[in-house]
Amino acid sequence: MRISHKKYDVFISFRGEDTRRDFTAQLHRALSDRNIESYIDYNLVKGDEVGPALAKAIQDSHISVVVFSENYATSKWCLDELLYILKCRKLHGQ
Numbered sequence: 001m002r003i004s005h006k007k008y009d010v011f012i013s014f015r016g017e018d019t020r021r022d023f024t025a026q027l028h029r030a031l032s033d034r035n036i037e038s039y040i041d042y043n044l045v046k047g048d049e050v051g052p053a054l055a056k057a058i059q060d061s062h063i064s065v066v067v068f069s070e071n072y073a074t075s076k077w078c079l080d081e082l083l084y085i086l087k088c089r090k091l092h093g094q
Helices: 023-033 051-060 075-092
Strands: 008-014 061-067
Touching: 008 023, 008 051, 008 075, 023 061, 051 061, 051 075, 061 075
Parallel strands: 008 061
Antiparallel strands: none
């Protein structure tokens, strides 16, 4: 049996304005209903620096799911997350 030291099963990257209340909320709920621990940005603790907190959450996840939407690529935060996700994929096989 493999013991995992990851905090989350899934990191969800999404453009909040586009999908927070519909698709992403339903995805998060569906994962939670199946006892799959997913990270979504409302897990941020007030006072945390956003960039480092998101990078840590990505590192602490087994996989990342990117919810591409019409305006995803217009967000600097989303693009930074995507780059870090791809880095973790290349370096850690995530």
